[in-house]
Amino acid sequence: MSATQEYLSKKTPQEGNSSTLQDFKSLIKDVFSFNPGKACLTLILVILVGITNGVSIVVLIPLIQVTGFGELKDTDDYLSKLITRFFDFIGIHPSLGGVLLIFFLVFLSMALLQYQQIKSSTSLANKFSAYKREGLYKQIFNSQWSFFFKNKMAHTASILTVEAQRVMLACDSLFRLTSESFLTMSYIVLALILSWQVTVIVVFAGAAISWFMRKQIHSGRRIGKNITEYNNNLQSAVWEHLGSAKVIKSYSAEKQSSELFQKLVYKVSELYILFLTSQARIKAVFEPITVAILCIGLYVALTFFNINTANLIVLLLIFYRLFPKISSVQQYYHKFLAAISAYTAICSLEKIASSSHEYFNGKKEVTSFSEGITLENVSFSYHPENGDTLSDINISIPYGKTIALVGESGAGKSTIADLILGLLLPAKGALYVDKEDISNIDLKSWRSHIGYVTQDTLLFHDSILSNLLWVNPEASESDISRALRIASADEFVKNLSEGINTIIGDRGVRLSGGQRQRLALARALLRNPGLLILDEATSSLDAESEKRIQEAIESLQGSLTILIITHRLATVRNADFIYTMSEGKIVESGSWDDLTENTSGYFYSLCGLQGLVEQ
Numbered sequence: 111m112s113a114t115q116e117y118l119s120k121k122t123p124q125e126g127n128s129s130t131l132q133d134f135k136s137l138i139k140d141v142f143s144f145n146p147g148k149a150c151l152t153l154i155l156v157i158l159v160g161i162t163n164g165v166s167i168v169v170l171i172p173l174i175q176v177t178g179f180g181e182l183k184d185t186d187d188y189l190s191k192l193i194t195r196f197f198d199f200i201g202i203h204p205s206l207g208g209v210l211l212i213f214f215l216v217f218l219s220m221a222l223l224q225y226q227q228i229k230s231s232t233s234l235a236n237k238f239s240a241y242k243r244e245g246l247y248k249q250i251f252n253s254q255w256s257f258f259f260k261n262k263m264a265h266t267a268s269i270l271t272v273e274a275q276r277v278m279l280a281c282d283s284l285f286r287l288t289s290e291s292f293l294t295m296s297y298i299v300l301a302l303i304l305s306w307q308v309t310v311i312v313v314f315a316g317a318a319i320s321w322f323m324r325k326q327i328h329s330g331r332r333i334g335k336n337i338t339e340y341n342n343n344l345q346s347a348v349w350e351h352l353g354s355a356k357v358i359k360s361y362s363a364e365k366q367s368s369e370l371f372q373k374l375v376y377k378v379s380e381l382y383i384l385f386l387t388s389q390a391r392i393k394a395v396f397e398p399i400t401v402a403i404l405c406i407g408l409y410v411a412l413t414f415f416n417i418n419t420a421n422l423i424v425l426l427l428i429f430y431r432l433f434p435k436i437s438s439v440q441q442y443y444h445k446f447l448a449a450i451s452a453y454t455a456i457c458s459l460e461k462i463a464s465s466s467h468e469y470f471n472g473k474k475e476v477t478s479f480s481e482g483i484t485l486e487n488v489s490f491s492y493h494p495e496n497g498d499t500l501s502d503i504n505i506s507i508p509y510g511k512t513i514a515l516v517g518e519s520g521a522g523k524s525t526i527a528d529l530i531l532g533l534l535l536p537a538k539g540a541l542y543v544d545k546e547d548i549s550n551i552d553l554k555s556w557r558s559h560i561g562y563v564t565q566d567t568l569l570f571h572d573s574i575l576s577n578l579l580w581v582n583p584e585a586s587e588s589d590i591s592r593a594l595r596i597a598s599a600d601e602f603v604k605n606l607s608e609g610i611n612t613i614i615g616d617r618g619v620r621l622s623g624g625q626r627q628r629l630a631l632a633r634a635l636l637r638n639p640g641l642l643i644l645d646e647a648t649s650s651l652d653a654e655s656e657k658r659i660q661e662a663i664e665s666l667q668g669s670l671t672i673l674i675i676t677h678r679l680a681t682v683r684n685a686d687f688i689y690t691m692s693e694g695k696i697v698e699s700g701s702w703d704d705l706t707e708n709t710s711g712y713f714y715s716l717c718g719l720q721g722l723v724e725q
């Protein structure tokens with residue numbers, strides 16, 4: 111079994127059912143290995159913000175005491191002693207002004223640290239999401255051709271765009287979660303110092319509520335997965351609808367497609383509403399209960415434990431601040447769970463792409479292509495269980511010759527081009543490039559000798575010049591004008607308002623089909639290819655454009671190897687040799703004259719169907 115076949119028969123790895131903890135761990139690991147310095151800095155800032163937050167509350171104790179709620183020296187709890195020692199150390203008697211100054215300085219540093227922390231974590235989250243996006247893009251383009259037809263491209267697009275953005279959210283909520291958790295911990299530690307009995311009661315009660323609400327919180331993950339799925343569907347719909355706008359309009363099917371689109375849009379918004387309401391519900395249930403617990407805690411503190419006024423006020427303040435923190439920890443966790451599905455989706459697509467990496471790439475570089483290509487008893491199948499797509503193909507493409515591959519649509523012609531390009535590998539038999547088996551060849555070096563023009567050529571929304579230079583950035587001005595001249599594109603390019611700098615493509619100047627194909631041919635020629643593959647390159651063109659390209663191809667004959675793939679026989683009259691295909695097999699071959707002489711042959715009957723011979 112060939113590598114391609116092996117990959118094709120492999121099941122697509124499903125999105126793993128990894129646990130939240132695993133996802134959590136792998137995200138953290140990923141972020142830390144992406145930028146260890148920045149990740150550590152963010153973590154340190156998170157801790158510092160937590161500490162200053164705690165200190166900002168502790169400073170309240172002397173503040174309250176100097177304002178007359180009790181003598182600082184009178185108290186004997188640990189925290190008050192610590193504060194007294196601190197003032198002794200800096201040599202200031204805790205006066206109102208001094209305490210206020212410290213109070214201000216603590217808040218100032220807290221604000222600055224918080225700013226730095228948000229800056230650092232936001233930049234880390236965004237850069238990380240960009241890094242994942244870029245990595246995935248590279249993985250995708252390093253994978254085998256089969257990746258592109260095995261996976262729905264609209265889903266891949268959605269993961270590269272929408273989901274990659276949500277990874278930023280996952281990261282951001284993770285940092286906030288850490289920061290809020292740290293703050294919560296520091297509040298709890300402070301509260302424990304002030305009155306451990308009351309704190310234990312309150313914290314236990316808080317933990318109990320969280321436990322009861324765990325289902326609510328975990329609903330975030332389920333909703334998140336659904337959001338990922340429907341975002342993908344929405345993206346597919348956008349692609350399909352915009353891509354077939356003409357068909358939709360011509361069938362007056364606007365209503366049907368808009369209903370389809372609407373359904374998806376509403377589903378996505380419904381999911382977001384579900385997510386936000388569930389978040390609001392958590393808050394709505396959590397807050398009144400926490401206030402009730404706080405009241406009970408206070409009641410206990412005042413009735414059963416003797417706490418001095420300053421400490422009691424501070425304790426109250428801590429709890430007052432602590433509860434929103436606990437609820438925001440819950441909210442960030444909920445948000446994190448909803449966004450982690452995006453991270454999982456990226457990772458699993460990365461896995462799929464890397465498992466279909468072009469691993470059958472050989473080591474031998476093709477420095478020059480000079481002898482030709484041979485296919486020996488080649489068989490191939492997209493779905494082995496459904497039989498062969500190509501069986502027992504023998505083709506010889508000598509260097510410098512023009513070879514045609516004809517046959518009805520679905521015969522397997524383009525699959526042969528894919529095999530020659532090394533996009534697919536034969537399941538049986540072998541394909542040789544200059545006598546070297548293609549599986550030993552470095553595919554990039556081989557492809558650099560090929561110019562490939564298909565029926566629907568991709569031109570980018572950019573200038574004609576950039577579109578041409580895309581295949582050969584080093585091409586000189588004379589190379590470019592030569593390529594344009596041979597492809598007979600020079601004249602129409604000259605007549606465009608801005609010549610070669612005219613913007614074409616999606617939102618640029620609309621070129622006719624013939625003009626686009628001539629540019630595509632020029633682009634292919636700019637690579638100075640040893641082999642030019644024209645796969646139905648003129649099939650969708652009007653007679654005039656077809657003729658011009660035909661002439662261009664004829665002028666090239668002999669100077670390089672040309673493989674013309676077409677179902678239109680009239681265009682291969684001048685080919686040196688013609689292979690006729692039907693249902694994955696070569697059924698006839700020979701020169702035009704040989705083939706048309708055999709009046710009982712398949713080629714002759716095809717010529718008859720196309721009105722090229724009398725029947």
Ligand SMILES: Nc1ncnc2c1ncn2[C@@H]1O[C@H](COP(=O)(O)OP(=O)(O)O)[C@@H](O)[C@H]1O
Nearest residue numbers: 259492493499518519520521522523524525526
């Ligand atoms: N990506 C693919 N996955 C599965 N089957 C495919 C794929 N591409 C082509 N085929 C099938 O392989 C056969 C040959 O296709 P192709 O080589 O494109 O034919 P041609 O170029 O002669 O029209 C057809 O039956 C087609 O349906």
Ligand SMILES: [Mg+2]
Nearest residue numbers: 523524525646
């Ligand atoms: Mg085809």
